[in-house]
Amino acid sequence: MFKSLRQRFPWRPSPIIIAVTLSILLILWLASGEKREARDTVPEQPPQKEQGLPQVEVRWSDAQPLSQELVLQGTVLAWHQVELRAQVAGKVEALLKHQGDTVAAGEPLLRLSDEGRDTRLAQAQADLRLRRNELQGAKSLQSGNLISDTELARLESEFARAQADLAAAQLAADYSEPKAPFAGQVDRRHVDVGALVQPGEPLMTLVDVSRLRVTGQIPQQQASGVVAGQTVRVTLLDGRELQGTVSFVSLAADAATRSFYVEAHVDNPELWRVAGASATLRIEQPALNAHRVTPALLSLNANGEMGIHAVDDGNKVVFHPLRVISIDGEGAVVAGLPGRMRLITQGAGFVRPGEEVEPKGAAE
Numbered sequence: 001m002f003k004s005l006r007q008r009f010p011w012r013p014s015p016i017i018i019a020v021t022l023s024i025l026l027i028l029w030l031a032s033g034e035k036r037e038a039r040d041t042v043p044e045q046p047p048q049k050e051q052g053l054p055q056v057e058v059r060w061s062d063a064q065p066l067s068q069e070l071v072l073q074g075t076v077l078a079w080h081q082v083e084l085r086a087q088v089a090g091k092v093e094a095l096l097k098h099q100g101d102t103v104a105a106g107e108p109l110l111r112l113s114d115e116g117r118d119t120r121l122a123q124a125q126a127d128l129r130l131r132r133n134e135l136q137g138a139k140s141l142q143s144g145n146l147i148s149d150t151e152l153a154r155l156e157s158e159f160a161r162a163q164a165d166l167a168a169a170q171l172a173a174d175y176s177e178p179k180a181p182f183a184g185q186v187d188r189r190h191v192d193v194g195a196l197v198q199p200g201e202p203l204m205t206l207v208d209v210s211r212l213r214v215t216g217q218i219p220q221q222q223a224s225g226v227v228a229g230q231t232v233r234v235t236l237l238d239g240r241e242l243q244g245t246v247s248f249v250s251l252a253a254d255a256a257t258r259s260f261y262v263e264a265h266v267d268n269p270e271l272w273r274v275a276g277a278s279a280t281l282r283i284e285q286p287a288l289n290a291h292r293v294t295p296a297l298l299s300l301n302a303n304g305e306m307g308i309h310a311v312d313d314g315n316k317v318v319f320h321p322l323r324v325i326s327i328d329g330e331g332a333v334v335a336g337l338p339g340r341m342r343l344i345t346q347g348a349g350f351v352r353p354g355e356e357v358e359p360k361g362a363a364e
Helices: 002-008 015-032 117-142 149-174
Strands: 055-062 064-085 090-095 110-112 184-189 202-219 231-236 241-249 259-267 278-293 306-311 317-321 323-328 331-335 340-346 358-360
Touching: 055 278, 055 306, 064 231, 117 149, 202 231, 202 241, 202 278, 231 259, 259 278
Parallel strands: 055 358
Antiparallel strands: 055 340, 064 202, 064 278, 090 110, 184 202, 202 259, 231 241, 231 278, 241 259, 278 331, 306 317, 306 340, 323 331
């Protein structure tokens, strides 16, 4: 086919003719084309549409007073409890009080055999009278210089010794009938009639449960919130409750547990048998202004502090550190925030503290 075309059109232009023709056409196009001028200034850019402030969803949150209490595990103790022990040797002749009996302060509990103590008491009393008379006679002679100072000093020493012997004999006689040091009840009896006892052996245990002492340990993080006079509710293991007040908080923590000893005084008008048992102490704390928020709104800042994002009156983002009080199915209860604030509910992850935003959704 190409052969037939060459036969039909035998003439072919030379390369020189083609080059000259193209040069002429280029010159003509440049001569007839649009002129371009250089400019000294940059042309103005067309105005761009301004980008708006970041938008965040917010809602108002108002703090509510929250009653709070410190819960501790403790032990209930009797108001007074003492184990009476024998001060002198002897045989138990009579039990004047028995287990469960109520006693008054100073009332005899039992009687021990005399073992010659009354005789020694009478002898000490007579010796004291003799030494007193001798001393009085010597003093009457002293005015006439009829007795030496040395002799007078000896008689004064003998009189003082007689006084001491009488006091010891009186104590020994009193110890034959041990007496109750306080009003209460006989909780245990450790001896029977006819038993021989030596000094130091237990005789009876006396308790007073008209009032109770409840003790516990406060964690060091919460010790500053407990002071004497605060109200305490004591819940026993069977659910019964007693009311009292904090009476003492130790000034130094226990070296082993790093906790502080606390003691509360509780009335026990019905004389419940609870001394020595375990109990739960609920110490009333000052009311706290707290917010209830969704846990999903809580976050950490660059310093690792837990807090929440809000918008201030100038529509700027603020990060408020907080303290979590409790978390339940209804949300988190937090403290340490302003009384009224606009919480960011959506968009907090796209803004930074100090950045101005356009809040949406919070009506006054």
